[in-house]
Amino acid sequence: MLDISHVTKVFFPGTVNEKVALEDINLHIDEGDVVSVIGSNGSGKSTLFNMIAGTFPVTSGTITLDGKDMTRWPEYRRAFDIGRIFQDPTKGTSANMSIQDNMLLSLKKGMRGVGYSLTQENRQLFRKLIEPVGLQDRLEDNVGLLSGGQRQALTLIMACMSHPKLLLLDEHTAALDPGNARIVMDLTEEYIRKERFTAMMITHNMQFAIEFGNRLIMMDEGRIILEVCGEEKSRLTVPELIRRFRQIRNKDFASDEELLTEGD
């Protein structure tokens, strides 16, 4: 499904600011895998997502999705197969357009023609899709009027509408209050279960990371330092995760403890 092999990313190469953000990353993800990604700030989680989504080109290595080498593809082309949700709820929707116009554009990926897709039938579909978040009667309202939680839920629904092969969740609940984070998280899990999505989720919340999905990877200093899956993952606890981090890196976790919170 997704194959990342020997991916390295160096920012500002050849300058005093040179920074190795990813170092020889190898990762294979099977169809249907749901992977949570943890690690402290600067460990390379977001850079890894940026490499997969194509925001910046890789320095070396290849990224293959479903047998297609997409290492050199621009971001918009990869978006055909990849749905991505950012931490910032304003990034996934266009604020000065109505909910229905936003949803209309996410019906399918790719360039639009001069047809009209805002049919009665599609409106019914939109209504049904956003019913779980209680927005069904506000299709004509501008997205800018919604709360952060509502916007993030809408972004999630829009990302799932076109059935991407891979869903990238980039700390998508981190900017929300605990209540809304829970709602968006539940909706995420429901979609993943129902549509059998392959997904990766970055989180700072260790509890979410343990509950979510069948695999867990931990990153530090641009490398994947720990991979847990299946049976082993279901037995994982937060203290156990911290203990194993200490063991591997032989360094103190204290500075990261604020970032890797244990729960809500």
Place this chain on the structure above:
Amino acid sequence: MLEGIFVEGLIFSVMALGILVSYRILDLADLTCDGSIATGAAVAAICITNGWSIPMAMLLSFLAGILCGLCTAAIHNHLHIPGLLAGILTMTMLYSINLRILGNKANVPLVRVDTLYDWFPQTLGFLSSSVASLVGTLLLVLVVKLVFDLFFRCDMGVAIGALGGNEQVVLSLGMNPSTLKYIALGLSNGLIALSGAMLAQYQGFADANLGQGMVVQGLAAIMLGEFLFNSNRISLITLRVVLGSIIYKGLMFLGRRYGYLVGITPNDFKLLTGLLVIISLIVASTRIRAAEESARRKAVERVMGGDRNA
């Protein structure tokens, strides 16, 4: 006289619609306008003086404008420089190109040839010449407005609107933002050039300096329109632009007519137009702040009320 203001305003509104695309819908300050309106005028004037038909001349002007917009979009997309600078580059280069189109003359008169404004009174013979010009222009502008509205309600138009609001959304939807910018800037400058073609025929000459300060005037018209009413529906937004343009031309007429009473000459119009834009911006931001303040006060009242009940 009064008809003249309306005709000028209507012709002007076609340009303002073009600026609406770049400035409001795409959220990209495009200064190509100052050059492309003169390009439109020049192409129309040369076509007509060389005996081409009026519709053909206007179509070619529209296409020439699209080329100007594509040039700006290409500079912006491929050299990764801000749209503002890309527009200034195109505008500056267009000045020389426009002089070339006009046969290295700064000014080409349209006398002793039939233009749109000879054709309107001939076709609408039952009306007086000035009313016929007004009705003809009004019909033409209505057609432009309707097509414009239809385009920005279709899927591609909505996508361009999304791009203006948030480029990341368009990327996530698998659309190339560069392609959409080509389309939007092309369309925008096509309309601006079309307006130039109408203007040249109305005033009876094409001038290489025609475009000077046009962007700011267009912005003034858009902002005047925005004072009229609030809406997020495209048909009302374009109506607002047309009305704003007419009001702007009306104000300029009053300035020309009665300005001398307060010592204003047409030389001051650029300064006044700039001030008008600045005042509009101040009023708009004050309004937003006032709305936020009243929302805050209401929220405080709600909370306090809740406290008393508790």
